Amino acid sequence: MALHLKMANFSHLFLLLLTFSVPEVLAITNYTVGDASGWTTGVDFSSWTIAKTFFVGDNLVFKYEKGKHNLLEVDVSSFARCATPKDKQPMVTGNDVVPLTTPGIKWFICTIADHCNSGQKLVISVETSPPTTGQPPPTPK
Numbered sequence: 279m280a281l282h283l284k285m286a287n288f289s290h291l292f293l294l295l296l297t298f299s300v301p302e303v304l305a306i307t308n309y310t311v312g313d314a315s316g317w318t319t320g321v322d323f324s325s326w327t328i329a330k331t332f333f334v335g336d337n338l339v340f341k342y343e344k345g346k347h348n349l350l351e352v353d354v355s356s357f358a359r360c361a362t363p364k365d366k367q368p369m370v371t372g373n374d375v376v377p378l379t380t381p382g383i384k385w386f387i388c389t390i391a392d393h394c395n396s397g398q399k400l401v402i403s404v405e406t407s408p409p410t411t412g413q414p415p416p417t418p419k
């Protein structure tokens with residue numbers, strides 16, 4: 279059932295990609311998380327997300343001093359507890375690009391020291407891609 283649902287989502291995405299193959303309508307946004315502050319402690323990331331709408335196809339760019347922070351996408355439970363799943367390796371390049379490939383809620387944390395508990399955590403909602411000009415908007419789920 280779940281697998282079937284996933285396949286349906288992918289084929290939908292594929293159709294969207296085809297629709298968006300005209301260059302002018304494909305507006306990808308690269309968001310530098312935290313803007314000039316970057317991905318670090320002492321930034322209010324919930325404020326950063328206000329007034330932003332993230333779409334499938336956009337990218338999140340996490341910039342930080344390599345070695346001082348890292349980046350891990352987690353589920354809501356790990357996010358809430360600032361827990362690091364044992365089977366997951368964080369990204370560590372200091373310039374981690376995360377393509378937003380599916381709609382839904384995404385959770386990110388830094389797993390170093392107590393950074394996550396100190397507020398270095400980000401939750402965003404990814405919407406399906408915006409409509410092309412002259413077409414009705416896709417129905418949000």
Ligand SMILES: [Cu+2]
Nearest residue numbers: 347388390393
């Ligand atoms: Cu950190």
